[in-house]
Amino acid sequence: MSKEIFTAKTFFDNLKEKRLMGSKCKECNALFVPSRPVCLQCGSTNLEWIESKGEGSLETFTVIHVPPVSLLTKAPYVVGIVRLDEGVSIMGRIIDVDPTEPEKIELGMRVKVVVIEENEKTVLAFKPFTTRST
Amino acid sequence: MSLARGVSLVGAGMTRFHHRIHQDKSGRELFNEAAEKAIESVDGGIDRRDLQAVFVGYFTPEAYEHQGHIGAQVTDWLGLCPVSGWRTESACASSAYAFLTGVLAIASGLYDVVLVGGVEKMTELSTEQVTDALSMAACDDYELPPGATFPGLYALLAQAYFKKYGATWEQLQAVPIKSHHNGSLNSNAQFQEEIIDIGNRWGARRGLSFKDNMEVLKSTLNRMVAYPLRLFDCCPISDGAATAILAADDVAKKYTDTPIKIKGVSATTDNLAIHDRTSLTSLRATVEAGKRAFSMAGMKPKDVDVADVHDCFTIAEILAIEDLGFFKRGEGIRAVEEGITSLKGDIPINTDGGLKCKGHPAGATGVGMIHEIWKQLRGEAGKRQISNAEIGLLHNVGGDGASCVVSIFSR
Ligand SMILES: [Zn+2]
Numbered sequence: 090m091s092k093e094i095f096t097a098k099t100f101f102d103n104l105k106e107k108r109l110m111g112s113k114c115k116e117c118n119a120l121f122v123p124s125r126p127v128c129l130q131c132g133s134t135n136l137e138w139i140e141s142k143g144e145g146s147l148e149t150f151t152v153i154h155v156p157p158v159s160l161l162t163k164a165p166y167v168v169g170i171v172r173l174d175e176g177v178s179i180m181g182r183i184i185d186v187d188p189t190e191p192e193k194i195e196l197g198m199r200v201k202v203v204v205i206e207e208n209e210k211t212v213l214a215f216k217p218f219t220t221r222s223t
Numbered sequence: 224m225s226l227a228r229g230v231s232l233v234g235a236g237m238t239r240f241h242h243r244i245h246q247d248k249s250g251r252e253l254f255n256e257a258a259e260k261a262i263e264s265v266d267g268g269i270d271r272r273d274l275q276a277v278f279v280g281y282f283t284p285e286a287y288e289h290q291g292h293i294g295a296q297v298t299d300w301l302g303l304c305p306v307s308g309w310r311t312e313s314a315c316a317s318s319a320y321a322f323l324t325g326v327l328a329i330a331s332g333l334y335d336v337v338l339v340g341g342v343e344k345m346t347e348l349s350t351e352q353v354t355d356a357l358s359m360a361a362c363d364d365y366e367l368p369p370g371a372t373f374p375g376l377y378a379l380l381a382q383a384y385f386k387k388y389g390a391t392w393e394q395l396q397a398v399p400i401k402s403h404h405n406g407s408l409n410s411n412a413q414f415q416e417e418i419i420d421i422g423n424r425w426g427a428r429r430g431l432s433f434k435d436n437m438e439v440l441k442s443t444l445n446r447m448v449a450y451p452l453r454l455f456d457c458c459p460i461s462d463g464a465a466t467a468i469l470a471a472d473d474v475a476k477k478y479t480d481t482p483i484k485i486k487g488v489s490a491t492t493d494n495l496a497i498h499d500r501t502s503l504t505s506l507r508a509t510v511e512a513g514k515r516a517f518s519m520a521g522m523k524p525k526d527v528d529v530a531d532v533h534d535c536f537t538i539a540e541i542l543a544i545e546d547l548g549f550f551k552r553g554e555g556i557r558a559v560e561e562g563i564t565s566l567k568g569d570i571p572i573n574t575d576g577g578l579k580c581k582g583h584p585a586g587a588t589g590v591g592m593i594h595e596i597w598k599q600l601r602g603e604a605g606k607r608q609i610s611n612a613e614i615g616l617l618h619n620v621g622g623d624g625a626s627c628v629v630s631i632f633s634r
Contacts, residue, residue: 097364121499123365129499149386149503151378152450153370157358158351160370165447168369170379170498178498182369191450196386212368 093138095124105211109143109202111177112136122177143202145173147195147215152188159208165189171200171215182214224519226330229472231482232632233336234269235597236260237590239411240463240582242346248462250281250288250344251300257340257464257587258301265468266479274468275334276307278325280317280341281586286356287347301338312586313490314360315535316621317341318465319589319628323490325469335474340466341591343584353460357585360622362496374457374536376497376623378449381538383503385451388553392451393437397559398537399455399579400436405566406576408607411594413461413582456537461582465591483600486614487520487631489513495625506624509546513618516629517548524548527570527631528612529599531592533620534577543618544572547629566607574599574607589619589628600634 095112100123103110111122115137119130122141127134150169153160160166167183184203186194200215238245238256245253262269279297284290294308311320318341325339345353357373366376384390399418406412414421422439426432433439445453468478475482493508494500501507517523524547532547534540541555549570550558558564564572575581575595578588596615598604617630 149379149383151375153372153375154447155354156370157355157372166370168371168375180366180369180371180498210368
């Protein structure tokens with residue numbers, strides 16, 4: 090049985106196709122998004138690809154006013170860490186929120202994955218969504 | 224666990240850290256300037272040919288000076304060839320790693336006396352280009368594409384801290400207010416003015432005047448960098464170099480009657496990307512390095528008389544003083560507000576003005592902090608001297624906490 094190879098390229102190739110991929114430890118079930126090759130919990134290298142549903146809640150955010158050179162025209166923009174429903178966190182751009190009114194951006198709000206193409210790069214982003222209760 | 228052979232500081236010297244005054248000098252020229260001061264600082268004198276190796280931290284010379292091969296570059300310019308020259312890189316903790324590597328080299332028995340230090344020549348580039356260079360400390364695969372910057376990463380930690388402990392940005396301002404006071408007493412500091420004085424100086428050009436520090440900090444002069452962190456929450460871009468001379472305990476007395484002993488050292492790492500870490504309100508690398516260094520020294524946080532901790536951003540100082548065990552979780556901000564970390568407090572923190580005011584030439588910072596501990600423990604810190612300081616602590620962080628060095632020194 091050959092082992093999976095978890096590269097950033099494979100992660101971004103999948104993201105381009107709107108799949109947020111991670112790796113799951115076959116020994117202890119620990120989950121990692123993005124994928125990584127060694128389990129941080131038990132040290133195993135026996136992991137498999139899994140796809141995240143891509144929904145979660147906003148754990149923390151910032152509004153970038155002094156950006157890197159490549160994003161000079163985009164600032165101010167919002168970057169956050171999202172706690173995925175599967176229980177792991179990941180960083181992404183937060184879109185469809187107003188960077189000029191950060192006090193209105195709520196920690197804990199529900200967000201889901203969107204993929205943006207920028208400067209010839211595939212960028213992981215999240216946008217707010219509401220789940221309608223019936 | 225202890226060092227197989229004891230190591231002491233017998234000299235230290237630094238350039239002033241600054242954004243303008245060193246513009247016409249290169250990195251190695253700054254390093255030489257600091258090294259000459261360290262050589263002069265040795266009580267009993269030292270022949271430079273006694274230096275058997277040089278360990279130098281420089282974070283991104285490739286970006287600033289289009290220069291690699293830093294070990295040979297500095298031994299050459301110091302006139303020390305053919306001794307070995309070692310460059311260490313661990314982002315903003317690069318020179319603490321140089322220090323630690325020097326300690327290990329002496330403890331191993333390979334050398335008796337070495338020069339350690341660091342340098343960064345940052346003002347060659349624009350602010351945005353420096354932002355790019357500093358961001359190399361973050362995870363290029365997963366943190367940079369969304370647009371995270373260095374201040375942005377700490378802003379994420381600040382927001383998480385505020386949420387968890389109900390703290391506010393206003394409370395956090397006790398940190399730069401203290402730093403600017405301490406910096407005003409340090410002739411090596413980049414900024415030697417209280418915030419109110421800077422505010423009124425800048426404001427005069429725009430017809431603004433201010434009554435107190437907080438009014439300046441809440442004004443438009445204090446522009447947003449990465450919400451909620453503003454300009455005065457951030458350390459500046461600086462040029463500078465700092466060095467120290469280490470000697471084995473058994474030869475240190477040849478150079479001084481009062482060597483500063485290295486009692487505990489530790490270096491640690493954590494996940495590079497902050498989203499992979501176990502906490503957003505604590506740096507595990509600091510917690511672990513602190514525990515190990517205290518254990519080696521056989522000491523506890525309450526034994527420390529003076530500490531230089533890594534305050535690249537205001538929130539970083541709060542995380543550091545909690546993670547090192549000086550204060551309980553969630554109580555760091557109030558401790559700073561109450562003056563417990565001021566020059567007159569129970570545990571003075573960043574008596575030199577911290578990275579915020581002393582400046583932060585990334586590769587030079589760790590040994591720049593050791594320079595302050597050296598001054599304090601020898602009673603040579605002038606107006607900012609802590610009386611009877613016997614135990615000092617260094618805490619230097621790489622990036623936003625993916626690496627850390629803690630070291631404990633005693634008189
Ligand atoms: Zn596992």
